[in-house]
Amino acid sequence: MNEHARAVEMLTWRVNGRLGGPEADWLEAHLEGCSECRRELAAQQAIRDAIAREPTVEFAPQASFNRLWARIEQDGREALPPATAATGVVTRGRRRGWAAGRWTRAALAGQAVLIALLGGALWRGSADNRAPNYRTVTDEAPAPTASQPVIKAIFDDRVRLGDVQDILAGAGVTVASGPSAAGVYTLVAVDAKAAPLSAATIARLRADPRVRFAEAGAQ
């Protein structure tokens, strides 16, 4: 590349303020003696000024933001199973769109009571689980019955299959169905007789940073 072509290539970054160091010094020296490059510089400055011009129309970012936020809250409602959407959720780590709506804060107050009630229901329900009727990722068993306790869970986006298996094994649960379109898994106990679902199971899942959401749910 000859000296002039090299200078022309640098002009863009000189015009937008991103050329520095010895190259900037070299270019300034070249410009001193090259009228063609000075004209090219003026042309590129005109392009920059044209692009940088403020628009004549006024934008309304707040109204646009309100529309986006409504969409985020709508995503959140759709991502949750009805039972939990109506009563609120606990999230771990970074909250996402579905966890940041006003309903979340409003529902948090009643959540502790709910968990206690659901936990009790799980304990009681587990006594009737003599023959778990669900499918796992490796068999074709039918889905859990309406009365069978389940946990609804969402894993972090970055979690891999191996991690999911590790999480499930650690909590003594397996996948009955899912993920739904919203990424929600329905989990059931691996051995409902020996280790039925409990509040402790949910707590264990929530303690895992790879789990974004875990809550007792309904089929």
Next chain:
Amino acid sequence: MVAPLSQQHQSREDSDRRLLHKVAAGDREAFRELYVVYHRRLARFLVRLTRRYEVAEEIINDTLWVVWRKAGEFRGDSRVSTWIMGIAYRRALKTLRTRGHQLYEAVPIENETLVAPDEQGEAETAEWILTAMQQLPLEQRLALEYAYGYGHSCEEIAKIMDCPANTVKTRLFHARAKLRALLPQLAGLEP
């Protein structure tokens, strides 16, 4: 050599990072603040690109929706603006291509120039340049916007457009050549 960011740009980057960190933690107010900042930065260029505000807003909201969901995945290996512009770039291409060619494809003008009045002021020159830019292929227009409108370095533009740095240089070269062909007076501007 790429110059370090100016104090103004560095301050903007620091502010963007603080906001993005809060957004990653689910802070709605920080998200609103970041939204307003990027709405302003993106709207001007997207309205120019699409010529329709509602399409520009759709792209902006798609972009910021991704930012809300993926804020925690930003690793800090580029400027926040480079990251967000990359998202906006992909969303813009997708939206424009979904909506049909008439929104973004140049109407070819062969052997023709856009003749501006002899006695034109700075504002008129700018208008002619922006009009001429609409004749450029999309990738060339975008390269001009990123370089001259947003002050991105060649490497940053390559990252945004997911292409080699040499491709960025080629797009800029052809864009300027086409503008000169459309606007002969561009070459006659006094330094």
